Amino acid sequence: xxxxxxxxxxxxxxxxxxxxxxxxxxxxxxxxxxxxxxxxxxxxxxxxxxxxxxxxxxxxxxxxxxxxxxxxxxxxxxxxxxxxxxxxxxxxxxxxxxxxxxxxxxxxxxxxxxxxxxxxxxxxxxxxxxxxxxxxxxxxxxxxxxxxxxxxxxxxxxxxxxxxxxxxxxxxxxxxxxxxxxxxxxxxxxxxxxxxxxxxxxxxxxxxxxxxxxxxxxxxxxxxxxxxxxxxxxxxxxxxxxxxxxxxxxxxxxxxxxxxxxxxxxxxxxxxxxxxxxxxxxxxxxxxxxxxxxxxxx
Amino acid sequence: xxxxxxxxxxxxxxxxxxxxxxxxxxxxxxxxxxxxxxxxxxxxxxxxxxxxxxxxxxxxxxxxxxxxxxxxxxxxxxxxxxxxxxxxxxxxxxxxxxxxxxxxxxxxxxxxxxxxxxxxxxxxxxxxxxxxxxxxxxxxxxxxxxxxxxxxxxxxxxxxxxxxxxxxxxxxxxxxxxxxxxxxxxxxxxxxxxxxxxxxxxxxxxxxxxxxxxxxxxxxxxxxxxxxxxxxxxxxxxxxxxxxxxxxxxxxxxxxxxxxxxxxxxxxxxxxxxxxxxxxxxxxxxxxxxxxxxxxxxxxxxxxxxxxxxxxxxxxxxxxxxxxxxxxxxxxxxxxxxxxxxxxxxxxxxxxxxxxxxxxxxxxxxxxxxxxxxxxxxxxxxxxxxxxxxxxxxxxxxxxxxxxxxxxxxxxxxxxxxxxxxxxxxxxxx
Numbered sequence: 165x166x167x168x169x170x171x172x173x174x175x176x177x178x179x180x181x182x183x184x185x186x187x188x189x190x191x192x193x194x195x196x197x198x199x200x201x202x203x204x205x206x207x208x209x210x211x212x213x214x215x216x217x218x219x220x221x222x223x224x225x226x227x228x229x230x231x232x233x234x235x236x237x238x239x240x241x242x243x244x245x246x247x248x249x250x251x252x253x254x255x256x257x258x259x260x261x262x263x264x265x266x267x268x269x270x271x272x273x274x275x276x277x278x279x280x281x282x283x284x285x286x287x288x289x290x291x292x293x294x295x296x297x298x299x300x301x302x303x304x305x306x307x308x309x310x311x312x313x314x315x316x317x318x319x320x321x322x323x324x325x326x327x328x329x330x331x332x333x334x335x336x337x338x339x340x341x342x343x344x345x346x347x348x349x350x351x352x353x354x355x356x357x358x359x360x361x362x363x364x365x366x367x368x369x370x371x372x373x374x375x376x377x378x379x380x381x382x383x384x385x386x387x388x389x390x391x392x393x394x395x396x397x398x399x400x401x402x403x404x405x406x407x408x409x410x411x412x413x414x415x416x417x418x419x420x421x422x423x424x425x426x427x428x429x430x431x432x433x434x435x436x437x438x439x440x441x442x443x444x445x446x447x448x449x450x451x452x453x454x455x456x457x458x459x460x461x462x
Numbered sequence: 463x464x465x466x467x468x469x470x471x472x473x474x475x476x477x478x479x480x481x482x483x484x485x486x487x488x489x490x491x492x493x494x495x496x497x498x499x500x501x502x503x504x505x506x507x508x509x510x511x512x513x514x515x516x517x518x519x520x521x522x523x524x525x526x527x528x529x530x531x532x533x534x535x536x537x538x539x540x541x542x543x544x545x546x547x548x549x550x551x552x553x554x555x556x557x558x559x560x561x562x563x564x565x566x567x568x569x570x571x572x573x574x575x576x577x578x579x580x581x582x583x584x585x586x587x588x589x590x591x592x593x594x595x596x597x598x599x600x601x602x603x604x605x606x607x608x609x610x611x612x613x614x615x616x617x618x619x620x621x622x623x624x625x626x627x628x629x630x631x632x633x634x635x636x637x638x639x640x641x642x643x644x645x646x647x648x649x650x651x652x653x654x655x656x657x658x659x660x661x662x663x664x665x666x667x668x669x670x671x672x673x674x675x676x677x678x679x680x681x682x683x684x685x686x687x688x689x690x691x692x693x694x695x696x697x698x699x700x701x702x703x704x705x706x707x708x709x710x711x712x713x714x715x716x717x718x719x720x721x722x723x724x725x726x727x728x729x730x731x732x733x734x735x736x737x738x739x740x741x742x743x744x745x746x747x748x749x750x751x752x753x754x755x756x757x758x759x760x761x762x763x764x765x766x767x768x769x770x771x772x773x774x775x776x777x778x779x780x781x782x783x784x785x786x787x788x789x790x791x792x793x794x795x796x797x798x799x800x801x802x803x804x805x806x807x808x809x810x811x812x813x814x815x816x817x818x819x820x821x822x823x824x825x826x827x828x829x830x831x832x833x834x835x836x837x838x839x840x841x842x843x844x845x846x847x848x849x850x851x852x853x854x855x856x857x858x859x860x861x862x863x864x865x866x867x868x869x870x871x872x873x874x875x876x877x878x879x880x881x882x883x884x885x886x887x888x889x890x891x892x
Binding site for chain 2: 200250253255257260263264272276371374415423426429
């Protein structure tokens with residue numbers, strides 16, 4: 165596999181790298197707001213909306229499908245929030261309920277679609293497992309638009325998003341519309357998931373939203389640097405993971421990207437300068453040298 | 463004999479329901495503790511994280527059934543929980559992020575292992591995530607002299623383990639679920655219990671995955687227990703409810719998905735039915751349902767409206783007017799509620815109309831109103847004695863609290879204040 169990569173391979177590399185970068189950056193907010201698993205639930209919750217949109221529209225038209233997916237993602241957010249606020253169901257159970265029931269409903273609709281003439285050619289299965297290797301120019305355009313929109317929203321509302329990410333209670337007290345900002349944040353996550361779904365699938369999107377952000381958290385305590393680091397980690401994971409599978413054909417692309425990201429996470433976990441495990445251990449040892457541990461035995 | 467199930471749709475239906483019900487009940491029993499301990503998403507993580515365990519077991523034993531994959535799954539279930547626990551405690555990653563990192567990574571490891579090492583097995587991520595009822599029933603083995611689907615021995619084994627675990631360690635589970643601190647102080651290892659529990663959840667996940675798939679395993683782990691949690695406040699009742707709901711969801715889901723009704727994916731329909739059960743309980747559960755709560759609120763608002771009416775008529779009579787107008791606006795109660803309150807009072811014979819919008823108290827109403835005004839004025843007197851509030855600050859708290867001061871509290875207040883004849887405003891306490 166040396167020499168020039170073919171058109172398709174370049175498309176895939178560009179697409180997953182860009183997707184990794186934008187999902188990684190948005191994922192930072194999910195990680196900081198302790199909503200990492202909500203992202204997972206929303207990626208699943210998009211499925212019934214996708215199928216309903218297909219059933220209503222009658223043919224595969226990507227913007228309509230993505231609109232449907234976004235609607236049911238937002239409905240998922242609403243149900244999680246409503247259950248947590250108005251019933252005795254706790255947040256974890258609410259997330260799990262939305263994840264599993266929405267997915268179940270989506271599976272039912274999917275099996276109904278498959279029976280319709282032309283239904284099996286709709287390729288809706290790819291929204292679950294992704295078809296990274298078969299990424300199209302249209303997908304890439306959507307992903308580029310997502311990256312641009314993310315950059316724009318984060319750039320415009322940086323201060324507000326930062327405030328809500330770290331201290332929503334303070335934001336409310338200061339008179340900011342914390343709920344609206346929080347909702348914009350969730351909407352950003354939904355949009356990222358929905359755009360990524362056709363190419364990446366549910367699980368890869370969930371992973372790309374969590375792992376780069378969690379890894380970036382080890383390297384810095386500043387939000388701007390964390391966003392950059394997460395985007396970079398997402399970019400590298402996407403590029404390296406997709407590149408590996410071009411070389412090593414048997415490995416599916418999605419898992420390869422996840423494992424690349426996981427390796428970067430592991431390296432960050434161990435070696436990051438201040439928050440890394442090794443640095444922490446070293447610091448603890450130094451502390452004991454300055455201040456020797458008290459003798460336990462008399 | 464050997465191919466009876468393949469030939470008979472009725473047998474297939476029966477076995478599908480049995481498969482779904484056994485798996486669902488085992489999951490739902492354990493799920494009660496997941497939900498109560500706020501670990502629902504750990505169930506999701508485990509159901510994905512066991513994939514490498516399944517791959518290893520298939521690699522070693524060569525087949526997709528038997529105790530091998532149960533053991534492999536238990537091992538990786540514990541690994542999932544342990545790794546995310548370590549990430550949280552050692553590296554200070556938040557709980558949700560550590561779960562997210564661990565389960566997506568482990569699932570990816572599993573997918574890579576399967577696609578590289580076991581490319582031609584009937585094991586693909588789609589089957590793991592969504593299960594396949596139709597084929598699960600058709601792959602049969604002979605077990606105890608009977609032809610059964612090959613998932614049955616493992617399902618029966620895990621259901622037995624689950625029931626045994628929960629029955630034997632009921633007390634310990636209960637204490638560590640509701641008060642982990644007390645459990646640790648009583649001297650048994652909460653950690654050991656937790657990991658045993660995690661291993662069992664993993665076992666259930668994998669026993670059920672062939673038919674249900676990991677997403678629908680999560681549905682069975684969380685949704686029936688959450689529904690049961692809305693229906694009862696007692697743990698034993700909750701477990702029983704969850705098991706019954708899971709079994710009925712499996713049966714109803716299968717029937718709805720069968721070719722006689724919708725002809726669609728069985729596992730998805732079971733999860734959808736479980737979701738429907740949850741929605742129903744959410745609306746109509748006797749104590750924790752939304753309708754019951756709204757009804758409770760309205761009943762309370764109605765009682766307060768009635769008492770406001772009685773109180774204002776009493777005060778009007780006291781100040782020399784014989785009657786008072788209808789509308790009570792003091793608590794911004796909706797108009798229909800106030801009208802309903804008037805109607806109820808009139809039907810009870812507590813008030814009678816006096817032409818126009820005017821009403822007056824009857825003897826019955828007068829007695830009720832006296833108790834209420836007595837509560838109000840006693841509380842004002844109490845506030846004045848003990849809280850040193852200015853006179854114009856006494857009315858509002860008393861007006862709010864008068865509805866909740868019963869005869870018992872009234873007599874205690876009267877004793878405390880040595881039965882004062884008048885309230886701080888100089889009005890008589892009835």
